[in-house]
Amino acid sequence: MTEDLSPQAAGRRVGIADVAARAGVSLGTASKALNGRGNLREETRARVRAAAEELGFAPNTIARSLLSGRTFTVGVITTDSYGRFSIPVMRGAEDSLAAGEMIAFLCDSRDDPIREQHHLRKLLERRVDGIIVAGRRTDARRPLGHDLPVPVVYAFAPSSDPHDCNVVSDERGAARLAAEHLVKTGRRRIAHITGPHSHASARERADGMIEALAGHGLDLVGEPFFGNWTEAWGRFAAAQLLRAHPDVDGIFCGNDVVARGVTDGLREAGIALPMQVGVVGVDNWDLVAEAARPPLTTVDLGLEEIGRRAAELLLAAIDGHPEPGHHVVAGHLVVRES
């Protein structure tokens, strides 16, 4: 009978007023009891908590946000459609955000500035506490906007404004890790096959490689082979390289896809891997690295860590402690058989 008067039966969702009524206290007291604030008798607190439990009370975050001005939400804008790079970044970010009881809105801008501005607007209307921008290329990008009312952190793809907060991978460091591994495994005649020269990551990895080899008194064999990020290019370039420099004994590839093409090209040219030539890639994209023959040794850029750091920096900025500038996340070598 009295069931008919219960909020659930009435189709309404149970609110703090229901909890207060059930516990026989005022609305304000119920609020304090549930949030551990104010001076209340422990017995009252327990009674309110029990009532909340019995009614299955879930606080309405919306109402709370209205007053506090904080929503405990952030927006994540990805420029590539949740591709190879933004996904691990997002996963890492979600990790850190969850630790701060925050949750992320996902927006895919598909590299379209109009779409991006539209999403930005929607996010601001929803009063997100902050925004993470994740890109798929390491080239600097136009900032999201000026004088935004919330902090922004750029992950992987940095903003062209150095005063923004950017979390980036250590491109030269990745090349250095690869160089060190190749040298340590006895390689001395090392070449480089990579993606398009128009990509900052391709250029930086190449420069880093040359620099690192120089540190060991070595020169790169030939010029870096710039091409594109495909297996076909890797196969083609490997064949060319062998023709020009049959004595090559190590190859650093700009990414795993190219590296896989290179291993196939070498194997089909009758080269025994890893005995005659050592190959190192970049990305640690397990699908590619583990399917290659032999499985690829590769540099993991630490994308998840980039996401985590970005979220941590965003949380700090939201709390009033911004740390603008470039934050470089180190990668690490994953040794497999190549």
Added chain:
Amino acid sequence: MTEDLSPQAAGRRVGIADVAARAGVSLGTASKALNGRGNLREETRARVRAAAEELGFAPNTIARSLLSGRTFTVGVITTDSYGRFSIPVMRGAEDSLAAGEMIAFLCDSRDDPIREQHHLRKLLERRVDGIIVAGRRTDARRPLGHDLPVPVVYAFAPSSDPHDCNVVSDERGAARLAAEHLVKTGRRRIAHITGPHSHASARERADGMIEALAGHGLDLVGEPFFGNWTEAWGRFAAAQLLRAHPDVDGIFCGNDVVARGVTDGLREAGIALPMQVGVVGVDNWDLVAEAARPPLTTVDLGLEEIGRRAAELLLAAIDGHPEPGHHVVAGHLVVRES
């Protein structure tokens, strides 16, 4: 001077009260003017709009939600970490949601029921209007919960409760498309190499294949080769198949990764592709399908379409028009060279 009194200078964000003051109307009038409601002179409406424009007014969705009870947000819970399957589904869902002016919260449950319940709770606290559950396997999964206060749609991975709203791929249809293509291109001795028997998708595609071939008066060559979803298995199974049935002239593979392994295995055994043997995969995972030699002909399961449909059904359910049951999305064949 008066600038110092502006809301921006005061660090506050501009609210509808600021717009109303600037336009010289009351708060309620400003609201009506901006939302196109009520009876107002066109001149007043224009004046308010102009004021809003000048101040860069962005309505506070939070306040609006509090009264209306709708947040125009949905939760997307993915069981795999934004992997191969949930990503296109999410992209499709975002498409449809954006059309309804909605935005998605992203939660990754990592196949952990505890995590999933935690996310569910957080989403309900945030008063999402609905929830999409996206999984990576076609096997039925335990429902998210009972008597949830918001509608739920399951995408790709259906709920085990048939009264739930599920959007699923057409597994048997995929096999039929593959069979038809192989038969149409003159293949008659067709085999099947696929993933683990424990996966519903592997079983259904195998059954669908046998059924479709029977429709053409053909039998499958040998038993289906159940294994796992790896290239290595594809290569191995291809070699075995050739030994047992050297006269095979068509192979339907359970997915693209296996198909790629199969093409490599066949090529290395000296088989000319696609002249001697035709190969068809499933997934249309461009990275794999295009890198294979020759590029794979494959069935696209229409994952984006599944995401779109799921979001549309969710929006309908939110509007009070639920359509429970199984909604099957057809795939399509993508013809490449294999």
Added chain:
DNA sequence: GCAGGGGTCTTGACCGGTTCAGCGACACAG
């Protein structure tokens, strides 16, 4: 001249919580 009516705008309640001033009761000191 005044009632009636339509068009235009204002006022105030409301959504569901949080927070703070204040109030009653009781203990204790003077």
Added chain:
DNA sequence: CTGTGTCGCTGAACCGGTCAAGACCCCTGC
């Protein structure tokens, strides 16, 4: 017996919008 302080709770304002009810003005018709 009164003044003061503390404890535990209540009541109301508030966040930023929306919306229904009503106030006001001007025009029309009798």
